[in-house]
Amino acid sequence: MDQEFQTDVAIIGAGPAGLFAVFQCGMAGLKAHVIDSLDQIGGQCTALYPEKPIYDIPAEPSILAGELIEQLEAQASPFGPVYHLGQQVVKINGQEGAFTLTTSKNTLIAAKAIIIAGGAGAFGPNRPPLENIETYEGTSIFYAVRNRNGFSGKKIMIAGGGDSAVDWAISLADIAQQIYVVHRRDKFRASAASLEKLHELAATGKVEIITPAQLEKLDGENGILTSITIADLDGNTQSRDVDILLPFFGLATELGPIAEWGLVLDHHQIKTDQGTAQTSVTGIYAVGDMAIYPHKLRLILTGFAEAAQAAHHILTRRNPDKAQHFEYSTTKGIPSNS
Ligand SMILES: Cc1cc2nc3c(=O)[nH]c(=O)nc-3n(C[C@H](O)[C@H](O)[C@H](O)COP(=O)(O)OP(=O)(O)OC[C@H]3O[C@@H](n4cnc5c(N)ncnc54)[C@H](O)[C@@H]3O)c2cc1C
Structure with missing residues (x-):
């Protein structure tokens, strides 16, 4: 039977950029559902190099890729994300405020905004x-x-x-x-x-x-x-x-259905506005490896910053008449997870 869900933001891709987007959305008061075609979270970090050390994550002189994903999952967990794993998003309908995503397992997710954190596309090994x-x-x-x-x-x-x-x-x-x-x-x-x-x-x-x-x-x-x-x-x-x-x-990567969602692409990436991470379709954002703009650096830390920009822009669009007072996490705190 089809399953149906409702959320503020649907995040496509549970790699590092998608996981940090959960945190950033949470800080903006937005609930998130995350969909990934792989049966585990972590994107390339878990699928390709979980036991390799990464040296360019700020404030982590060396961290194993698998460990980074565990930390990102823990950081996101106070916001109660719902993960839909082992299923690809195959279709998107609707517009800002009323999107519907359909997955390969016929899960339907109604979302007000979408963040595509799809990396190199849904991937699997060659x-x-x-x-x-x-x-x-x-x-x-x-x-x-x-x-x-x-x-x-x-x-x-x-x-x-x-x-x-x-x-x-x-x-x-x-x-x-x-x-x-x-x-x-x-x-x-x-x-x-x-x-x-x-x-x-x-x-x-x-x-x-x-x-x-x-x-x-x-x-x-x-x-x-x-x-x-x-x-x-x-x-x-x-x-x-x-x-x-x-x-x-190596990996067989393909944009797959993402290429059919009417977004302006540059080769196999989605063009975004660098300041807001928004794509050519209002209400749909792209972050991480999948997003492209001039001089883009395909690094995990770039995806983190883009996730923050997307979450803030979604919040601004939801409340256009309300002045947004930016608050540091130190001021705001995070919800208790207990
Ligand atoms: C060997 C190796 C070493 C690396 N070392 C470093 C390093 O030292 N420092 C660094 O910054 N970067 C490094 N990188 C690059 C880094 O891993 C990527 O920049 C990062 O993983 C991108 O994160 P992401 O969240 O954008 O995408 P990804 O990690 O690619 O995750 C995207 C996820 O989206 C899913 N997806 C895509 N389309 C769909 C769909 N339609 N429906 C459902 N799910 C979908 C995919 O299955 C995937 O799990 C390395 C990469 C490799 C391969």
Whole structure:
């Protein structure tokens, strides 16, 4: 059955910009519902690099991406956001003050304003074209490392030639029984320092680099991998006993339905007014990686500031005749969460 909700602001995307938008809306007295196509909050930070340290978050000299998301969630929680995860917003109807969003699970959300914090668009991993791959996903095949210690003592095959593949091969070599790195070219696209480290580990036998080669076939039972066949460019095959496969072939991102909502776009981003974060449609805002204006910096901290601008502008538009007295959080405080 369809579910229907009503809120002040619907936020599309639960990445760092969307989560901070919940806080900023809350401070402006606006309730928020947040929708994300992924089944967890955090956007790129959780899906792609939860255990990597970020160094350019103000007042946090170093914070793991996953930890940043936990903090943002905690900061937003006094305002009681409602999360609708594992569903994509596919349609928007209406106008400022009376929008309706429809999701891929037929959830209907009526909202007075919309903040699109959709990052690079609804995204998912680029999957290698292997038969029955879906039966191993989440048990033996992972597109991101969420719990490094869960791979302790395992035989791990990492596929890909970029930073993620090389960095995780190095990081997991400490705890894995064996690491295989499979890449279809001899050359990797990772930093020189990381490559040097990878070759040092290969010299010890802890890591085996197999190039040029690609994944050919998965073997196992009940979602548990036992071995993987790989093939060179001439089709010659060999196999390795493997418990875990980590394919790092990047993200498939697509604007998807967002491209059909009548917003003025610049390539795959939504044009916004830099002062208010409003898009070409009154009442619809865009923040974070999805928003574009001259000299835009695609950084988490930029998204935070844009979220504040959007929330303040929504408040101003809701009460056009009332002078808005800007108040610092130190003056205003936050609601008690208990
Ligand atoms: C490896 C790596 C390292 C990085 N390091 C840094 C760093 O050190 N410092 C820094 O500032 N930045 C860094 N970044 C960039 C940073 O992660 C992004 O700038 C940030 O995640 C953007 O946040 P966002 O909230 O705008 O979007 P995202 O984090 O991309 O989240 C957007 C969310 O919106 C969802 N979505 C999109 N469309 C829909 C839809 N129609 N319906 C429902 N959900 C939808 C997506 O599923 C996604 O979860 C790094 C990025 C990567 C990949």
